[in-house]
Amino acid sequence: MKTKFTIFGIITLALLSYGLYVALVVTPTEATMGPIQRIFYYHLPAAFLFFAYFFANFIASIWYLWKRDLRADAIAVSTAEIGVVFCTVVLTTGPLWAKPVWGVWWVWDARLTSTLILWLIYVSYLVLRRFATGSQGPVLAAALAIFGFADAPLVYVSNRIFRTQHPQPVIAGGENSGLDPSMWPGVWWNVAAFLCLSLMLLYIRYKIERSHQELDDAIASAALADEPQKEVVR
Amino acid sequence: MSVLTIARNTLAKDVRLEWRSKDAINSMLFFGLLVVVIFSFSFDPNAEESRQIAGGLIWVAFLFAAVVALNQTWARELHNHVLDGFRVSPAPPNALFLAKAIGNFLFVVVLEAVMTPLFVMFYNLRALGSPILFVWIGLLGTWALVVNGTFFAALSIRTRSREVMLPLILFPISIPAVLGMVQSTTMVLTGDGNAWFWIQLLAVYDIVFTAICLLLFETVLGAE
Numbered sequence: 001m002k003t004k005f006t007i008f009g010i011i012t013l014a015l016l017s018y019g020l021y022v023a024l025v026v027t028p029t030e031a032t033m034g035p036i037q038r039i040f041y042y043h044l045p046a047a048f049l050f051f052a053y054f055f056a057n058f059i060a061s062i063w064y065l066w067k068r069d070l071r072a073d074a075i076a077v078s079t080a081e082i083g084v085v086f087c088t089v090v091l092t093t094g095p096l097w098a099k100p101v102w103g104v105w106w107v108w109d110a111r112l113t114s115t116l117i118l119w120l121i122y123v124s125y126l127v128l129r130r131f132a133t134g135s136q137g138p139v140l141a142a143a144l145a146i147f148g149f150a151d152a153p154l155v156y157v158s159n160r161i162f163r164t165q166h167p168q169p170v171i172a173g174g175e176n177s178g179l180d181p182s183m184w185p186g187v188w189w190n191v192a193a194f195l196c197l198s199l200m201l202l203y204i205r206y207k208i209e210r211s212h213q214e215l216d217d218a219i220a221s222a223a224l225a226d227e228p229q230k231e232v233v234r
Numbered sequence: 235m236s237v238l239t240i241a242r243n244t245l246a247k248d249v250r251l252e253w254r255s256k257d258a259i260n261s262m263l264f265f266g267l268l269v270v271v272i273f274s275f276s277f278d279p280n281a282e283e284s285r286q287i288a289g290g291l292i293w294v295a296f297l298f299a300a301v302v303a304l305n306q307t308w309a310r311e312l313h314n315h316v317l318d319g320f321r322v323s324p325a326p327p328n329a330l331f332l333a334k335a336i337g338n339f340l341f342v343v344v345l346e347a348v349m350t351p352l353f354v355m356f357y358n359l360r361a362l363g364s365p366i367l368f369v370w371i372g373l374l375g376t377w378a379l380v381v382n383g384t385f386f387a388a389l390s391i392r393t394r395s396r397e398v399m400l401p402l403i404l405f406p407i408s409i410p411a412v413l414g415m416v417q418s419t420t421m422v423l424t425g426d427g428n429a430w431f432w433i434q435l436l437a438v439y440d441i442v443f444t445a446i447c448l449l450l451f452e453t454v455l456g457a458e
Contacts, residue, residue, distance in 0.1 A: 065453060120406040127402050131393040139457035140389045143450045147382070147407050150446055154410040154439055161431060162413060 005203070012200055015193035019186075027186040039097045041186040045194040046089040047115075053083030053198070054122060054149065061145035064138060073138040074209035076145060078202050080125055086198070087119045110159040117155045121148040135216075237329045244333035251310070252341065258303040262345045266299040270349065274356050284357040289419030292353050293412060297379060299349075300342045301401050304383040307334050308391045320455075327452040335384040335447075342376050362425025367418070367433070374436040375415035381440065382407055385447045388454055411439045 023041035030037035057079040064072035094112065095105040106112065125144050132140045179187070252258055273291050277283075311317040320330055353359065361368070383404055390399035418432035 065450075117406065117409050120409075124403045124406045128389070128393065128399065131395055131399055132389075133394060136392050136457035139453060140392060143454050144386075144389065144403060146450065147385075147443070147446060150442055151407050151410065154435070154442070158410040158413050158435055161435075162417065 005200075008196070009200060012193065012196040015189070015196055019190040019193035022189045023186045027183050028180070030183075033101050036097055036100050038186070039093050041190045042194075043090060043093040043097065044187055045191040046086040046093065048191055049194055049198055050083045050086035050090060050118075053079045053086065054118065054152075057083060057122075057125075057145055058149040061142035064142045065146075070138070070213050071210070073142070074206050074213065075202075076138075076142065077129060077209055078205035080122055080129075080145070081205060082198050082201050084119065084122050084126060085201075086194075087115065087122065090115060091119060110156065110162070113159045113162075114152075114156045117159075118148075118152060121151060124148075237326050237332075240325050240329035241333040241336075244330055245337055248310075248333065248337040249340065252337070258306050258341050259344060261306075262299045262303050262341065263348060265302050266295050266345060266349045267352070269295040269298055270352055270356060279357070281358050281360075284359055285362070285423045286420065288353065288357050288359055289416045289423060291357075292350070293375070293415045293419065295349065295353075296342065296346060296376075297405075297408070297412065299345055300338075300376075300379050300383060301404070303338060303341050303345075304380070304387045304404075305390075305397050305400055307338060307384055307387045309396075312391070317455075327455045328448050330455070331384065331388075331447065331451040335381050338380045338384050339377060342380055343372070346372055346376065359423065361423050363422035363429065365422070367422045367429055370433050371415060371418045371422070371429070371436070374433060374440055375411065377440050378411035378415070378436055378443070379408060381444050381447055385451065385454070388451070392457065411436060414439065 019041070023038050027038070027041070029035055057076050060072045060076035060079060063069065064076060094115075098107070099105050125141060125148055128144055129137060129141045270291075273295070277287060277291075279287060308317065311320070320327075383400070386404045386407075387400055389403065390396050393399045414432040414436045417427075418429040418436070421427035421429040421432070
């Protein structure tokens with residue numbers, strides 16, 4: 001497993017480097033925005049990934065509630081953390097791009113607001129995980145994950161109506177008004193690179209969480225067997 | 235005993251306890267009053283500005299005040315292990331949940347009934363739209379806050395920092411509902427825009443989350 005992991009790590013590193021090269025050198029400079037548009041090659045992959053990971057978190061939470069499989073819970077916590085990381089990347093690269101292009105760091109547009117609210121929901125999920133100790137923690141967290149995911153469409157619909165009724169100053173065009181074919185390689189290489197990176201993170205985080213679970217299990221069994229207690233610091 | 239009987243008995247017990255102690259209502263009312271006074275110092279609006287911002291202020295005040303009551307929902311049942319007793323009893327958990335949610339709904343509606351005239355007085359409000367819509371907004375909006383609030387209070391009672399946890403998990407999920415309440419209230423006050431869209435959104439929110447709460451409450455109550 002260790003060799004496979006190393007090989008996968010090397011591939012990821014190669015992809016990340018090549019993705020950076022494609023994003024900075026190979027793709028043409030955008031006509032009106034200039035070089036700042038290149039941040040898009042990180043923004044979009046991160047956006048794809050946070051959606052994917054929040055969805056994975058939802059599936060893993062249902063799986064946990066259904067089968068009470070602790071592996072599903074380990075996946076749920078790992079995917080939520082990685083999703084929040086990529087969501088943070090999106091919320092950071094967005095304003096960096098918006099300041100020179102729109103002239104403001106932030107507008108309360110539907111997509112921006114929805115992303116921010118999703119970020120808040122999943123941060124609250126992580127806070128709950130932190131404070132819900134013991135064996136009931138996973139159940140409570142899984143319940144909240146289902147609430148969070150069910151909220152996502154309502155968040156989007158409400159913000160979309162909220163913002164289309166009140167016109168915003170600078171929100172015409174944007175990246176979805178069509179990407180030149182010569183720019184797509186910058187997107188796909190970076191999607192591939194960040195997908196590999198996130199899978200590596202997922203694997204590591206999953207292993208850590210499983211070790212925590214085994215440790216908790218061992219402590220619980222030791223307590224039941226009435227062995228002399230040792231102080232265990234997590 | 236059927237679900238309805240159990241729910242009715244639990245609700246009657248909660249209302250009687252509240253009627254005698256007035257713990258939740260009093261702390262909510264005083265808290266709400268403080269929020270109203272502090273808001274009016276912080277903004278000091280004229281009549282037209284009041285119409286624009288009152289919808290936001292009033293619902294934020296109700297939201298904060300509701301959290302005070304919601305936090306006390308389950309704390310009462312921890313004394314003498316009442317909640318554990320309920321868990322091992324064959325009574326359906328959803329009956330308990332419905333009783334608690336309806337109880338909180340009644341308390342928050344009482345709060346709103348007392349606070350709304352105060353708001354109208356302090357902010358000099360006069361609705362330009364149809365005031366009958368406020369009834370819909372009030373009922374649907376309050377249920378939206380209370381149904382999730384009751385559920386999340388049951389979650390947070392199991393965590394290390396109970397009282398702090400509830401707003402942290404309730405507020406992010408409630409954002410679409412709060413947006414709906416604030417927008418529809420503002421539209422009725424200013425008399426422009428179509429408040430019905432937001433009332434429908436609130437109704438959808440209520441249906442979706444009531445269903446999820448009823449689906450998951452047994453799991454959360456039984457979590458060991």
